[in-house]
Amino acid sequence: MPRGAGSAAAARDAPRLELPSRVHSVLDLIGHTPLVDLTGFDPGLSPRVRLYAKLEGFNPGGSVKDRPALWMVRHGLATGALQPGKTIIDSTSGNTGIALALIGAALGYPVLLVLPDNVSRERKRIISAFGAKMVFSSGLEGSDGAILLCRRIIGEDPERYFKPDQYFNEMNPRAHYESTGPEIWEATHGTVTHLVASIGTGGTIMGTGRYLKERNPKIQVIAAEPDDPWHGLEGLKHMASSIVPGVYHEEELDGKIPVPTDAAYELVYRLGPDWGLVVGQSSGAALYAALRVARTIDEGVIVMIFCDFGDRYLSTNLWIGWSEWQQRQRGA
Amino acid sequence: MSVHVRIPTPLRRFTGGAEEVAAAGGTVGHIVNDLERQFPGIKERLCDDDGKVRRFVNLYVNGDDIRFLNNLDTDVKDGDEVSIVPAIAGG
Numbered sequence: 001m002p003r004g005a006g007s008a009a010a011a012r013d014a015p016r017l018e019l020p021s022r023v024h025s026v027l028d029l030i031g032h033t034p035l036v037d038l039t040g041f042d043p044g045l046s047p048r049v050r051l052y053a054k055l056e057g058f059n060p061g062g063s064v065k066d067r068p069a070l071w072m073v074r075h076g077l078a079t080g081a082l083q084p085g086k087t088i089i090d091s092t093s094g095n096t097g098i099a100l101a102l103i104g105a106a107l108g109y110p111v112l113l114v115l116p117d118n119v120s121r122e123r124k125r126i127i128s129a130f131g132a133k134m135v136f137s138s139g140l141e142g143s144d145g146a147i148l149l150c151r152r153i154i155g156e157d158p159e160r161y162f163k164p165d166q167y168f169n170e171m172n173p174r175a176h177y178e179s180t181g182p183e184i185w186e187a188t189h190g191t192v193t194h195l196v197a198s199i200g201t202g203g204t205i206m207g208t209g210r211y212l213k214e215r216n217p218k219i220q221v222i223a224a225e226p227d228d229p230w231h232g233l234e235g236l237k238h239m240a241s242s243i244v245p246g247v248y249h250e251e252e253l254d255g256k257i258p259v260p261t262d263a264a265y266e267l268v269y270r271l272g273p274d275w276g277l278v279v280g281q282s283s284g285a286a287l288y289a290a291l292r293v294a295r296t297i298d299e300g301v302i303v304m305i306f307c308d309f310g311d312r313y314l315s316t317n318l319w320i321g322w323s324e325w326q327q328r329q330r331g332a
Numbered sequence: 333m334s335v336h337v338r339i340p341t342p343l344r345r346f347t348g349g350a351e352e353v354a355a356a357g358g359t360v361g362h363i364v365n366d367l368e369r370q371f372p373g374i375k376e377r378l379c380d381d382d383g384k385v386r387r388f389v390n391l392y393v394n395g396d397d398i399r400f401l402n403n404l405d406t407d408v409k410d411g412d413e414v415s416i417v418p419a420i421a422g423g
Contacts, residue, residue: 118390118417139417140340140351229342230377230418232388241342261388320399321387 048299057309069099071175072164082162091150094123101130114150168246173207181211193300196290202248224289227258257289278310346371361404390417
């Protein structure tokens with residue numbers, strides 16, 4: 001029996017900016033993530049530049065994707081697109097799948113996810129632990145292959161499924177407009193001058209950026225993007241070579257910074273031992289871009305989105321490179 | 333000695349769009365060199381300046397990651413399948 005319709009989380013529409021100490025549902029724990037001060041990361045920066053990372057790994061599903069997933073599912077319940085008897089289905093590179101699996105479990109709806117078969121082992125296991133089912137597309141086709149396979153599965157029995165469709169669902173950026181943006185504004189007391197986020201669907205940067213620009217049109221919204229279609233930044237999209245998500249509107253950005261995979265990895269490796277933060281590669285990409293911005297300004301408050309922690313990448317190339325990096329450090 | 337090499341979407345611009353190509357050689361390293369001979373520019377995408385496989389590139393022989401075999405010295409035999417697998421992109 002679905003538990004969604006009457007729960008506090010499903011009915012809630014106004015975001016809260018502070019995490020309550022006791023909640024009705026795990027869904028009430030989504031959002032309200034902290035900023036951590038990384039200003040000292042580059043000692044060469046102007047002393048009037050502050051650098052903060054918003055740690056989205058603190059969401060209960062472990063990533064920023066809890067937000068759009070919750071908004072999309074709640075909207076589905078509100079409009080009747082998601083009803084008892086339906087299965088939540090979507091294509092995902094991992095974090096959205098974990099978020100949907102968690103939310104489906106909390107609300108009592110089955111979840112079916114279409115993933116490229118080379119997503120990290122940890123992600124597959126986390127999704128399984130939430131009780132969701134998975135179908136795998138060819139890793140050679142990347143996330144676009146998963147998108148196409150998902151469409152085919154739905155086409156065989158359209159009435160059976162509710163597809164949040166993070167790439168085209170306006171609730172994806174809306175989640176960030178209503179939660180991530182206000183949280184950053186409050187946490188910086190309105191002093192934020194730059195938002196830097198990596199792009200997967202583009203939902204985070206679109207929604208957060210829109211909110212912040214409404215509060216202060218001078219705020220610069222900068223995207224971190226893989227520098228090449230052939231990259232190792234799991235979860236990020238090189239837009240020019242991909243199916244461009246419907247929620248992504250590049251003209252709203254103030255700039256895009258291309259990020260080399262190796263440079264993003266190196267920053268991830270430094271964040272662990274130097275700052276006590278083990279994060280995923282997309283956070284390294286955001287930090288790379290934020291440092292590029294920081295070096296060009298004399299004064300400002302830069303907020304980066306760190307999408308998740310690194311513990312779900314321990315079986316991936318990110319981690320393999322980490323041990324090589326440590327050996328190099330010891331040899332240096 | 334010929335093996336089948338499966339090419340991921342982002343690298344198909346080197347192979348004229350082909351998803352699978354044939355390459356000759358007794359080791360994965362030889363296969364990579366033969367790919368470069370046929371499709372100039374592709375090796376630089378797979379290997380760094382020192383000739384090592386790039387950190388974020390996955391090469392599989394019949395489904396096994398060459399990192400856990402002999403890297404570029406991994407032997408291949410007639411009819412084997414070598415897959416070049418990218419990172420996961422997008423959401």
